[in-house]
Amino acid sequence: MCHYCEMWGDGTIWYLNPRNYARHMYTLPKEAKPGATKAVGEADPAGYINLERAMVDALERGPEEYEKAMKFARDMVDMTQGSVGGWMGQVVPLRDAERMAEISNPLGLIACICRKAMLGIEERCPENMTCMGLGVGMLKWERWPERYKGGVHWLTIEETKQWLRDLDTKGFVHSLMMFGPRFIGGICNCDYPACDALTMRLDHGFNMLKGHHVAMVDYDLCNGCGICVQRCQFGALKMNVTLDKANIDQMRCFGCGLCETACPRKAISLKERIKIPSLQEVW
Amino acid sequence: MVDKSKIKVPKATPQDLTRLPIKMPKITIDHNKCTVPFWCKKCLQACPQLVFQCYCKHLEKLRESDPRQPGIYEVIAVRRDKCHVCNKCVEMCPENAITITLEEA
Structure with missing residues (x-):
């Protein structure tokens, strides 16, 4: 859910x-800490870029440091954007x-x-x-x-x-x-x-x-044209060469629906994530 | 206000923590030489892995920045874990501001 x-x-x-x-x-x-200078929603690319750089730097120093950096980054995003x-x-x-x-x-x-x-x-x-x-x-x-x-x-x-x-x-x-x-x-x-x-x-x-949907391929309709494969940004969609059909890894699928809108034969459809038991906690 | 302690949030860690620490090249940019990065931005265009990011350092209320003015923008190497030392940025940089060093394992 x-x-x-x-x-x-x-x-x-x-x-x-x-x-x-x-x-x-x-x-x-309301709970913004004294270090914060930006109000909520004021786009500050510098802050984001420095967070990302801190996380990449932590990769060099080991798993504990990386987890610490990740927690800090999450807190910073929560603080400046008000997210959870x-x-x-x-x-x-x-x-x-x-x-x-x-x-x-x-x-x-x-x-x-x-x-x-x-x-x-x-x-x-x-x-x-x-x-x-x-x-x-x-x-x-x-x-x-x-x-x-x-x-x-x-x-x-x-x-x-x-x-x-x-x-x-x-x-x-x-x-x-x-x-x-x-x-x-x-x-x-x-x-x-x-x-x-x-x-x-x-x-x-x-x-x-991830989105509220996952893409699924109907193998009866898919003719293996491969138009959808180049549109996946998440590495979920591959060409199954043996079957000559598109193949979607649902665990990696973000539900953006780009493959669905590209398919000329309407072979790909979006299913609701919460109705699929193993995927409803994969966000 | 939302009570954040009561909210369950999903966790995702695409990085394999057992593999850490990993070695990555050190990229240093001499900001005394590189003063107008957004006006030049050759490193941004040259890098095949999009390692560099260029941002406005002096974000000011009620004012637009001028990328031609020195010191307003700054380029930094963010995604160093993606760098495979092709040295394209070093060759492209007109001010010779970028140096990449890779420690031997």
Whole structure:
């Protein structure tokens, strides 16, 4: 069972509950320690990069040091983002991302800060406008123009859905971002290793939860065209050469649904994670 | 406010802890030589493993930064465990600011 759905779901999937987009959720963390200089949700790539560097440095020093660094990193993410256990995001499939766009308001696109830091892509590049902001957090661009450099591209619901579909066609993984406890403030569209959040999850195991779905292949429909294989960012989807079919490792699947949207024969479908006994605790 | 002590959170550790500590190359960047990394960013583009990250050091309220101004941005080697010492960044760096040393096992 998803703990966020238990706490914040009110009977539905937690990120489809409109209460989690409400203005009053967007609050400053009360228990912020004296060392913290940034308010909640104020994007600080320097902090993230230094956390990641500290964890990589700890790999050199041994397992105890690494665990210590990981605990520190989780606490830091909790403190600055108001998350729980270092999980501040979750992978969502395209159809859920589209439903999230219907719930939240206002909607806008800004430049991706991870890709800027990792690849040096400047804010004014149109292909870098992939960071989708949901809700009132987008209105603080005036206070932090550095984060919103390149401008905010405001969108209607239909335009947002079209952007999401276009980004999905390109092959970006959608994931929601929490800014403060139970305030969903954005949809990140990114890939490994350009995305800091996905990189943290796949290399160090925190920051991004797996989605509420897992992909399954229908072997009767799959003809082994291999279109889906190149779209998996998580190493879950491989070509089964013996059978000439796509093969998904469900333990590795994050449920992003990129393979589902790419399949020309509708052979891949998304199943609910909580209905599969061995996977319902794999997040 | 949510009582965080009552919340069960999942744990995931993709790193194999029995394998630690691991050896990785030491990458040093001379920040006196490398002053405008985001304006140059040749190391970011050259690295096949995306080891480097470049960030705005002076994040200021109500102000945008200028990447051409020295000392505003800083490039650091973050994902050193991925570096396989191809030395492309060392060759590309116009200021010769990067050095990579790999200790012999």
